[in-house]
Amino acid sequence: MTPEAVVFDIGNVLIEWQPERHFDKVIGEERRKELFAAVDLHAMNDQVDRGANFHELLASMADQHPEWREELGIWHDQWIEMASPEIPHSVRLLRALRAKGVPVFALTNFGVQTFEIAEPVYPFLTEFDKRYISGHMQVIKPEARIYEMVEDDCGVAPAGLLFADDRTDNIEMAASRGWQTHLFTGPQGWADCLVAKGLLTEEEAV
Structure with a gap:
C-alpha cells in the first residue's frame, strides 16, 4: 500500500552524528580511543536520550572521571559540532x-x-x-x-x-x-x- x-x-x-570523528579532529585518534575505552560515552548518551538531564549528567560524569574532565567538557560544550x-x-x-x-x-x-x-x-x-x-x-x-x-x-x-x-x-x-x-x-x-x-x-x- x-x-x-x-x-x-x-x-x-x-x-x-559522528562523535568519534569530532574527537579525532580535536584530540587525535589515539587519545579518543583511550577516552571511549575508559568512559562509556554511548551508554551515557543513551541515558540522555531516555530523558536524563544532559548538563547534569555530564557534570556527574566529569566528577566520576576527573582524569577525563577536559574531554567530557568537549562533549558538553561542542555537542553541536558532533551533531553536524x-x-x-x-x-x-x-x-x-x-x-x-x-x-x-x-x-x-x-x-x-x-x-x-x-x-x-x-x-x-x-x-x-x-x-x-x-x-x-x-x-x-x-x-x-x-x-x-x-x-x-x-x-x-x-x-x-x-x-x-x-x-x-x-x-x-x-x-x-x-x-x-x-x-x-x-x-x-x-x-x-x-x-x-x-x-x-x-x-x-x-
Missing part, C-alpha cells in the same frame, strides 16, 4: 513530502536539552507534523514501547507508516510491528524509495 505518513529518524538521516552537518538532500526530501501534503513525523533518540541545542541550528527540526523525541517519551528505540506510543498517537495504522532509520535494530523492530521500512545508507537510496512508493516523482526527489 502507498504509505499514509513518513517517519524520519534524525541522527545520520537528517543530521550526521545536516544532510541537505534528506532535508529537501522532508520538505518535498510536506509540499505534497504527505504527513511527516520524526521518531528519534534525542535528549531534551540536546534537542533544544539543535533546534535553532537546524530550522527544519520544527517542520514535522508530529515529533516523537525519546527524551520526552523516556523510552528509546529499538524498544517496542516507543513504536507503540507513536502508533497510539499518530492516527495512522502501522501498515501506513514508512520509516527511515540508519540502524538495523530500529528498522527490524518497526518492521515486526507492521511498519513499512527503509534502512537509510544515504539520501539517494531514500529518495529512490520515496519515488518507488509513489510519494514523490523523480523530479521532486532530487
